[in-house]
Amino acid sequence: MNLKTKLLSAAAIICGTSVGAVELEVTHWWTSGGEAAAVSELAKAFTAKTDHTWVDGAIAGSGGTARPIIISRILGGDPMAATQLNHGRQSEELIEAGLMTDLTEIAEAGGWKDLVNPSSLLDSCTLDGRIYCVPVNIHSAQWLWLSHEAFATAGVDVPKDWHQFVAAAPALQKAGLVPLAMGQQGWQQNIAFGTLTIAIAGVEDWREVTVNKNAEVAAGDSYKSVFEAVADARELARDSKVQDWNLATNMVITGKAGGQIMGDWAQGEFQVAGQVADQDYSCLPGLGINQVLDTGGDAFYFPKIDDPEIHAAQLELAALLISPEVQVAFNLAKGSLPVRGDIDMSSANSCMQKGLEILASGGVLPSDDMSLSADTTTQIEDLMAEFWASDLSATEAQARYVDIIADAD
Amino acid sequence: MDSAKRPNGLFRNKSAKIASIPMILTALVVFFGGTAWTVFYSFTGSRLLPKVKFVGFDQYERLWSSHRWMISIENLAIYGICSLVLTMVLGFTLAALLDRKIRFENTFRTIILYPFALSFVVTGLAWQWILNPDFGVQAVVRAWGWESFSFDPMNNPDIVIYGILIAGMWQGTGLVMVIMLAGLRGIDEDIWKATRVDGIGLVKTYVQVIVPMMRPVFVTALVIISSGIIKLYDLVVAQTNGGPGISSEVPAKYVIDYMFKAQNLGQGFAASTMMMVSVVIILVPWAYLEFGGKKRD
Structure with a gap:
C-alpha cells in the first residue's frame, strides 16, 4: 500500500464510523454578550448529545x-439547515410556499402540545394544523431596567413605577446623568412605545x-395620552446617542443612565457584567403599572433541504x-423565560421569577410579531424613528399612527 | 463580397453578429426583462413572494404619501446636486493645480486618489468616527482650546445629509480629478503656446479654451458621478443607517427595506420603478441633446 491508498482507506474508515453525522448550519442574530453565551449552550448540547456538528452562522446586527x-x-x-426567526407572521408566506420542514410528527411524539406554556407560542408555529417551528424561549418587551447606582448618585430613591421614574428624572439630569437610555433605532423606540401603550392606555385598548x-x-383619548407620554420620554432620552440596545443597556449598567425600556433580553447583559438583581439593578415588568407581559420570543425554523441525512x-x-436540560441552560444564560411550564427554574434570579409569576398567573398578551405583519411593523418603526429623533408633535404622530393602523392587514 | 447584388446590411459580417447574439440576449433578458418584470409586479399586492394580484396604482399612492419616501427623495436631490457640482469643480481645480508641473505630482495624485480605493462601507465607518462629536473633529478642535466649537452633523437631523456628502466627496473626488487630469494631458501643448502668445490670462484660458475642449471628458465624469449618486446606499447604511430618525434615508434604502425587511415586494418594486422613471426623465432629454445633435453636424 502506498501512502495514497493508506490515506484513502483511513478516510473510508472515518467516514464509515460516523454514518449520518452531518454539519448543520444554524443562523441567528444572537451576538451580544449574554446572547452569545446562550447560543453556545445550544451548540454545546447539540455537539455533545448527537454525532452532528453545529456550524454557527451568527449574523451581526439586529433582527x-x-x-x-x-x-x-x-x-x-x-x-x-436551521434558523432563528421570531415566530408569527414573518414566516407565513415561506411556509405557504412549502419551504419549511414540517415538524408535526416529532411534535406529537414529544407531546409539545401539553408542554408548551402559554399555548399561543405553539399556535403561532402552526399553520393549517401542522407545526413548522420550535419555540425556544419567551421574550417579553415590557420591562423597565433601573440602575441603582444612578439613582444613588442623584440622591433619590429607586422608582417603583413609570410615574415615579418621570418624577425622578429632573434629579438625574441635575446630576449630569441621562434619565432614559435609548438606542436610536426604530425597533427599540417602538418597544418603548408599545410598553408605554400597555401601561397608559391599558390592555383593552391595546x-x-x-x-x-x-x-x-x-x-x-387613551392613545392621545400615550403619545404625550412618549413625547415626554423623548425629552428624557434626548442625550442618549447610542445606536445598539446593548450599548444603551451598558449606560444603565455603568450608572450613566437612570433606566432603559427594553425587553427581558437585557437581563443577559446585566448578568455578563456580574450585576445582581435588586442589588445593583432592578426591573419593573409592565413599567410597574400593568403587570402583564407579551409572549413573543424566538423560534427555530428548519428550511427544507433535499437530503435525508x-x-x-x-x-x-x-x-x-x-x-428540559437545554431549555434551562439556554434560558438562564439568555435571561428569557423557558417555553415549558414543567421545568425547575428555581435557580433563576428575582427578575426572572417575577416574569415566571406573571406567566403563571396568566397575565400574557400576544406579541406584536404575532398580530402585525412585517409591513405594518416597519411602517410603525419608521414613524417611531422619526418621532423620537425630531420635534414631531404628539398630535401629528398620532394622526400618522392612525393611518397606519387603518391600512394594516 | 463580389456577388452581383449588394448584400443586405443585416447579413453582413454574419459571424460577428452570430457571436454577439448571446450578449444581446443577456442584455435583453437581464436588463429589459428584469425591468419589465419589476414594473409589472409593482402593480400587484405582492408581499414576501411575487403574486399576480392586481391592486392598480395603490402601491404608488402609498409610496407618494409616505413621509419616509419624500425625505429620501429630498435627501437624494440635495446630495445629488451638491455632489455633482462640487465634485466637478473640485476635481477640475485639483487636476488643473496638479497640471501646473508641480513638484511631487505623483505623491499628491496618489494621496488624493487613495480614498477611491476604499469601499463605501469603510468610508462610511471612517467618517462616522471622524464626525463623532466625542472623539472626532469636534473633540480635536475643542482640545486645541476652542471650547465652544460645535460640529456634530451626525446627530443633527437638519444637516446629517451634508455629513454624508462630505464622506461621498472625499471618496469620489480623486477619481474625477484623475479623469480630468488625463483630459488636461490630452490638450496639445501648442494651444498653451498660442494662448501665451495672445497674452490670455491663465484663468481665462482654462475657462474659455481648455474647458470647452474637454467636453467629452466632462461627459464621462458626469456619467460616472450620476450613476454613483442614484445608487447611493452602502455609504448611508455604514455611516448613519438612515438616522437620526429617518433624516438621512435615501431611495435605494427604501427599496431594500420594503422588499426584504417589510416583506412587501410590491411597495419596493413601486419605489424602484420610480427611481428608474426619474433616471429616464433626466437621461432621455440629455441623451437626445448629446447624441441626437450629431446628425445635424
Missing part, C-alpha cells in the same frame, strides 16, 4: 439586518388597536431544543 439575509437565502435556494386594528380607538439531523435538533 432587522439578519432577517432579510436569512429570508433571501431561503428564497434563493441556498437554505441553511388589544383593540394592535390585534383588531381598530383605528377609532387609536385616534381616541440532513433532514434526520434537523429533526434531532428540533427535539433537542425543547428538551
Whole structure:
C-alpha cells in the first residue's frame, strides 16, 4: 500500500464510523454578550448529545439586518439547515410556499402540545394544523431596567413605577446623568412605545388597536395620552446617542443612565457584567403599572433541504431544543423565560421569577410579531424613528399612527 | 463580397453578429426583462413572494404619501446636486493645480486618489468616527482650546445629509480629478503656446479654451458621478443607517427595506420603478441633446 491508498482507506474508515453525522448550519442574530453565551449552550448540547456538528452562522446586527439575509437565502435556494426567526407572521408566506420542514410528527411524539406554556407560542408555529417551528424561549418587551447606582448618585430613591421614574428624572439630569437610555433605532423606540401603550392606555385598548386594528380607538383619548407620554420620554432620552440596545443597556449598567425600556433580553447583559438583581439593578415588568407581559420570543425554523441525512439531523435538533436540560441552560444564560411550564427554574434570579409569576398567573398578551405583519411593523418603526429623533408633535404622530393602523392587514 | 447584388446590411459580417447574439440576449433578458418584470409586479399586492394580484396604482399612492419616501427623495436631490457640482469643480481645480508641473505630482495624485480605493462601507465607518462629536473633529478642535466649537452633523437631523456628502466627496473626488487630469494631458501643448502668445490670462484660458475642449471628458465624469449618486446606499447604511430618525434615508434604502425587511415586494418594486422613471426623465432629454445633435453636424 502506498501512502495514497493508506490515506484513502483511513478516510473510508472515518467516514464509515460516523454514518449520518452531518454539519448543520444554524443562523441567528444572537451576538451580544449574554446572547452569545446562550447560543453556545445550544451548540454545546447539540455537539455533545448527537454525532452532528453545529456550524454557527451568527449574523451581526439586529433582527432587522439578519432577517432579510436569512429570508433571501431561503428564497434563493441556498437554505441553511436551521434558523432563528421570531415566530408569527414573518414566516407565513415561506411556509405557504412549502419551504419549511414540517415538524408535526416529532411534535406529537414529544407531546409539545401539553408542554408548551402559554399555548399561543405553539399556535403561532402552526399553520393549517401542522407545526413548522420550535419555540425556544419567551421574550417579553415590557420591562423597565433601573440602575441603582444612578439613582444613588442623584440622591433619590429607586422608582417603583413609570410615574415615579418621570418624577425622578429632573434629579438625574441635575446630576449630569441621562434619565432614559435609548438606542436610536426604530425597533427599540417602538418597544418603548408599545410598553408605554400597555401601561397608559391599558390592555383593552391595546388589544383593540394592535390585534383588531381598530383605528377609532387609536385616534381616541387613551392613545392621545400615550403619545404625550412618549413625547415626554423623548425629552428624557434626548442625550442618549447610542445606536445598539446593548450599548444603551451598558449606560444603565455603568450608572450613566437612570433606566432603559427594553425587553427581558437585557437581563443577559446585566448578568455578563456580574450585576445582581435588586442589588445593583432592578426591573419593573409592565413599567410597574400593568403587570402583564407579551409572549413573543424566538423560534427555530428548519428550511427544507433535499437530503435525508440532513433532514434526520434537523429533526434531532428540533427535539433537542425543547428538551428540559437545554431549555434551562439556554434560558438562564439568555435571561428569557423557558417555553415549558414543567421545568425547575428555581435557580433563576428575582427578575426572572417575577416574569415566571406573571406567566403563571396568566397575565400574557400576544406579541406584536404575532398580530402585525412585517409591513405594518416597519411602517410603525419608521414613524417611531422619526418621532423620537425630531420635534414631531404628539398630535401629528398620532394622526400618522392612525393611518397606519387603518391600512394594516 | 463580389456577388452581383449588394448584400443586405443585416447579413453582413454574419459571424460577428452570430457571436454577439448571446450578449444581446443577456442584455435583453437581464436588463429589459428584469425591468419589465419589476414594473409589472409593482402593480400587484405582492408581499414576501411575487403574486399576480392586481391592486392598480395603490402601491404608488402609498409610496407618494409616505413621509419616509419624500425625505429620501429630498435627501437624494440635495446630495445629488451638491455632489455633482462640487465634485466637478473640485476635481477640475485639483487636476488643473496638479497640471501646473508641480513638484511631487505623483505623491499628491496618489494621496488624493487613495480614498477611491476604499469601499463605501469603510468610508462610511471612517467618517462616522471622524464626525463623532466625542472623539472626532469636534473633540480635536475643542482640545486645541476652542471650547465652544460645535460640529456634530451626525446627530443633527437638519444637516446629517451634508455629513454624508462630505464622506461621498472625499471618496469620489480623486477619481474625477484623475479623469480630468488625463483630459488636461490630452490638450496639445501648442494651444498653451498660442494662448501665451495672445497674452490670455491663465484663468481665462482654462475657462474659455481648455474647458470647452474637454467636453467629452466632462461627459464621462458626469456619467460616472450620476450613476454613483442614484445608487447611493452602502455609504448611508455604514455611516448613519438612515438616522437620526429617518433624516438621512435615501431611495435605494427604501427599496431594500420594503422588499426584504417589510416583506412587501410590491411597495419596493413601486419605489424602484420610480427611481428608474426619474433616471429616464433626466437621461432621455440629455441623451437626445448629446447624441441626437450629431446628425445635424
